[in-house]
Amino acid sequence: MLTNAVRNVPVNNLIEVRNLVKHFEVSSGLFSRNKKVIKAVDGVDFDIKAGETLGLVGQSGCGKTTTARSLCLLDPKTSGTVKFFNPDSQKMDSIDELDDDGIRVFRRNMQMIFQDPYESLNPRWTIKDIIKEPLDIHNIGALNDREEAVVEILRTVGLTPPENYLSRYPHEISGGQRQRVSIARTLIMKPKFVICDEPTSMLDVSIRISIMDLMLNLAKDLDVSYLYITHDLAVARYMCNRIAVMFNGKIVEIADTEDLLQNPIHPYTKRLISSIPIPDPSYKRERYQINYDELDKIISKNPDKKMIDIGNEHFVATHDTKEYFIES
Amino acid sequence: MSNILEVKNLTMHYETIDGDVDAVKNVSFNVKAGESFGIVGESGCGKTSVAMSLLQLQAENGKISNGSILFDGLELVGMSENDLRKVRWDGISIVFQGAMNAWNPVVKIGEQIREAMREHSPESSKSQNTLKINELFTMVGLDSSVADRFPHELSGGMKQRAIIALALSCDPKLVIADEPTTALDVVIQDQILNEIKKVQELLGLSLIYISHDIAVIAEMTDKIAVMYAGSIVEIGPTEQVFKFPKHSYTRSLLDSTPSIRGEKKKLRSLEGEPPSLINKIDGCSFSPRCPTPTNGCKNQSIEMGLVKVGNDHYADKCCSECTSE
Numbered sequence: 034m035l036t037n038a039v040r041n042v043p044v045n046n047l048i049e050v051r052n053l054v055k056h057f058e059v060s061s062g063l064f065s066r067n068k069k070v071i072k073a074v075d076g077v078d079f080d081i082k083a084g085e086t087l088g089l090v091g092q093s094g095c096g097k098t099t100t101a102r103s104l105c106l107l108d109p110k111t112s113g114t115v116k117f118f119n120p121d122s123q124k125m126d127s128i129d130e131l132d133d134d135g136i137r138v139f140r141r142n143m144q145m146i147f148q149d150p151y152e153s154l155n156p157r158w159t160i161k162d163i164i165k166e167p168l169d170i171h172n173i174g175a176l177n178d179r180e181e182a183v184v185e186i187l188r189t190v191g192l193t194p195p196e197n198y199l200s201r202y203p204h205e206i207s208g209g210q211r212q213r214v215s216i217a218r219t220l221i222m223k224p225k226f227v228i229c230d231e232p233t234s235m236l237d238v239s240i241r242i243s244i245m246d247l248m249l250n251l252a253k254d255l256d257v258s259y260l261y262i263t264h265d266l267a268v269a270r271y272m273c274n275r276i277a278v279m280f281n282g283k284i285v286e287i288a289d290t291e292d293l294l295q296n297p298i299h300p301y302t303k304r305l306i307s308s309i310p311i312p313d314p315s316y317k318r319e320r321y322q323i324n325y326d327e328l329d330k331i332i333s334k335n336p337d338k339k340m341i342d343i344g345n346e347h348f349v350a351t352h353d354t355k356e357y358f359i360e361s
Numbered sequence: 362m363s364n365i366l367e368v369k370n371l372t373m374h375y376e377t378i379d380g381d382v383d384a385v386k387n388v389s390f391n392v393k394a395g396e397s398f399g400i401v402g403e404s405g406c407g408k409t410s411v412a413m414s415l416l417q418l419q420a421e422n423g424k425i426s427n428g429s430i431l432f433d434g435l436e437l438v439g440m441s442e443n444d445l446r447k448v449r450w451d452g453i454s455i456v457f458q459g460a461m462n463a464w465n466p467v468v469k470i471g472e473q474i475r476e477a478m479r480e481h482s483p484e485s486s487k488s489q490n491t492l493k494i495n496e497l498f499t500m501v502g503l504d505s506s507v508a509d510r511f512p513h514e515l516s517g518g519m520k521q522r523a524i525i526a527l528a529l530s531c532d533p534k535l536v537i538a539d540e541p542t543t544a545l546d547v548v549i550q551d552q553i554l555n556e557i558k559k560v561q562e563l564l565g566l567s568l569i570y571i572s573h574d575i576a577v578i579a580e581m582t583d584k585i586a587v588m589y590a591g592s593i594v595e596i597g598p599t600e601q602v603f604k605f606p607k608h609s610y611t612r613s614l615l616d617s618t619p620s621i622r623g624e625k626k627k628l629r630s631l632e633g634e635p636p637s638l639i640n641k642i643d644g645c646s647f648s649p650r651c652p653t654p655t656n657g658c659k660n661q662s663i664e665m666g667l668v669k670v671g672n673d674h675y676a677d678k679c680c681s682e683c684t685s686e
Contacts, residue, residue, distance in 0.1 A: 093546040243630035264546045267619040308551035310576035314599045
């Protein structure tokens with residue numbers, strides 16, 4: 034029985050990403066003319082439906098955060114298209130064709146929660162100023178209303194009574210409370226889409242669940258979709274409707290959460306799943322070993338990536354079809 | 362099997378301007394030869410303070426006020442600094458949290474390991490030491506060429522493997538690993554855990570494994586101690602404690618850990634924060650956060666201490682007698 038708060042998924046897309054590419058040029062020395070290209074994100078496709086949470090999982094350096102940053106215009110992408118559902122015009126707009134007003138609408142609807150609640154809040158500002166800043170920047174509401182909105186959102190994220198927090202500074206509150214402030218700052222804009230970059234990985238186990246529950250409940254109440262970035266599949270299972278697995282800048286498998294965990298096809302997904310420790314001492318976990326160099330070679334030998342649907346919108350990258358589909 | 366380490370009634374406090382912080386309160390446990398012993402708990406529960414006091418490496422304001430630490434028949438509490446030097450690394454070595462960032466950036470990895478070996482066994486020759494380093498590197502899954510590299514040339518996982526090799530370089534009987542994989546991602550963590558397990562079996566080492574991650578502790582240890590607010594609240598064989606958790610805090614930790622196996626279940630969060638250890642706590646230290654407190658727990662005069670609840674399994678008196686479920 035599923036007793037969690039993950040919601041039933043409606044139909045229309047909120048975000049459509051096609052062939053997203055982000056390359057970084059690095060020079061090998063101070064005076065060197067040899068430029069090397071790092072393919073941090075190398076042709077990524079995915080959709081996020083309204084009201085759904087998509088998990089983006091993979092190891093450090095696989096391109097999860099770079100994908101998120103290019104997606105929300107923090108870093109310019111190298112190529113590819115990103116479309117988002119514009120609530121004003123009620124249709125999908127490409128982020129490349131936005132004028133200044135369009136970008137403002139886009140930014141208001143797309144927010145980000147960062148990993149480190151110690152570094153992402155200005156230490157010299159009070160909680161009130163931190164949460165109010167986005168309203169000031171986007172000039173939303175009358176000045177008096179803004180403070181009321183701050184009080185309201187503090188209540189929503191469970192920092193009660195709000196009066197106790199308004200004039201405090203980030204160093205005066207705990208890590209879990211700080212992450213609640215980050216969430217409040219994000220949600221005060223009433224965004225439709227929030228990118229969460231490992232928002233609970235710095236928190237203690239006992240606090241982690243309360244933050245994850247808060248985010249799930251808020252998603253339901255405020256109708257927000259998340260792109261949830263994490264390297265921990267156990268956390269992704271708790272939070273996400275669907276999971277996309279990333280390896281070396283490419284998505285290798287994307288499927289419904291339980292489907293992906295029960296029936297992984299791609300060898301990298303299998304490796305990732307088999308590396309998660311199980312909180313049950315009587316269970317002996319089998320490690321699925323892969324040869325990364327070999328896998329990398331196979332993938333780069335077949336650069337025109339094709340994702341195959343093996344049923345139920347379970348997509349797998351095909352590099353060498355014969356090799357990977359025997360087991361399924 | 363005989364005990365390699367016997368800790369009895371260890372009590373340690375930090376002297377601060379605001380008053381004494383009782384970081385470790387009356388902690389007792391034994392580690393058998395070849396056994397893997399886990400300590401689990403939230404940040405600030407005293408896990409690392411226990412590890413540090415075992416080798417008397419606690420900060421200068423940390424004072425051991427009571428208790429004894431018997432290692433291989435030697436009493437470590439009150440031992441002179443000179444004698445302690447012989448126990449450190451030769452008898453007990455430690456892998457600190459974030460130790461991979463403690464490599465000296467301008468000295469090659471191999472040279473830094475040789476330095477420890479020279480200090481502790483001056484009689485062995487350079488070529489002997491090099492041979493040993495190669496052997497250790499193979500054991501932890503590193504290429505022998507890593508010895509000639511500088512720390513910045515290695516990835517986080519490689520640096521952490523080299524740290525484990527360093528911890529093994531003087532043939533210790535007991536290795537303390539304090540959150541050795543916390544800064545690493547899951548796949549690298551998995552490889553390091555596998556390596557530690559293999560080495561432990563191969564060399565017959567005793568291991569004290571400290572972590573806040575219940576899942577890692579489940580896989581790595583034979584016996585665990587759950588710590589809360591400076592005290593051990595439950596201790597016993599790992600399988601036993603996971604199957605029949607007696608203390609309310611242990612249950613809360615288990616209930617708040619997500620898993621990818623089994624049915625997806627609703628997790629329960631543990632509200633509140635651990636108490637400040639500056640203030641003396643009356644009654645059960647966990648009662649303010651306990652999901653099922655009874656009037657008895659808040660009673661200031663309640664007697665604390667571990668009582669037997671199963672075979673080699675002990676839990677705090679308060680919870681083991683608790684009738685609410």
